[in-house]
Amino acid sequence: MKRIIWVITALSATVLVGCTNVPKPEVxxxxxxxxxxxSNYKSWPKFLSDIQRxxxxxxxxxxxNPIGNTTKMGDAFPNGTISVMEIxxxxxxxxxTPLKGPDGKFVKGELLKIGVMGKGAGWGESAPPELRNGDWVYSMYLADAKTKAPDDTATCRACHLPLKDKDYIFRYDEYFQKRASY
Known part of the structure; x- marks a missing residue:
């Protein structure tokens, strides 16, 4: 019995040493x-809807996305957070003049663009230092969700830049207040 335990222990140690030499996949x-x-973003929780501009x-x-939706008020969004904005x-x-519904809000017309904002370790490094929004990056697409829009992402960065205290997220407080009311 001692011999079996010794063999299992030796094999386990060999496996563990072997695992430490396996290169980690690059992120x-x-x-x-x-x-x-x-493709599945419409199945994600709504951050906010019917934002009037x-x-x-x-x-x-x-x-x-579900990763970002786990964030608590006062915390930064974790790496892996992706948000999608339909415009x-x-x-x-x-x-x-814009048409308004019975609630006084604009009535949605055609989908113009889709913006994507994502966060990951080191993702914002390629942005000019004066426009860095932490580890956030931006993409903008036309309504087909495949064709890149001609928008300059520096405009996105400049607009979000003053929101450092809110992890560069517009309507941060509104989002968490809305979630708290559920």
């Missing part, structure tokens, strides 16, 4: 424009 680092639109006559819906044009009356 992909992304730069702006490299994140694609996840009067300045651009747009309505936006934002989804967050809709507000429907317009004949005179060009």
């Amino acid at each position: 992909q680092k992304y730069s702006d424009g490299e994140l694609s639109v996840p 009067a300045d651009t006559k747009q309505v936006r819906d934002i989804y967050i 809709y044009k507000a429907r317009e009356a004949a005179d060009g």
